[in-house]
Amino acid sequence: MKLIDKFLFDVRQLDWKNYWKDFVLGIRRYITKEDESTIPLARTRLKRYSNYLQTALDNYRIFYSSYLSYSFQLEFII
Secondary structure: OHHHHHHOOOHOOOOOHHHHHHHHHHHHHHHOOHHHHHHHHHHHHHHHHHHHHHHHHHHHHHHHHHHHHHHHHHHHHH
16 A cells, blocks of 8 residues: 555645644643633734734835935936
8 A cells, every 4th residue: 555545635625724723722722821811812912013013014115115216316316
């Protein structure tokens, strides 16, 4: 018997969103021993940190594009 016959498993058929949700909740519950009542607060904090990161990246993009625009203008003037 070939290995493919023994271990027939297609990862494309997995529902990855549900898999990762269960994975993270399992880690919270069984590894870190956190109570499930802390999940709403953790989600709120995660959204807040995600917004901070997105704002920082947006500000960096604006600054960098302004810098590039200014430096290209200087090259054409000189």
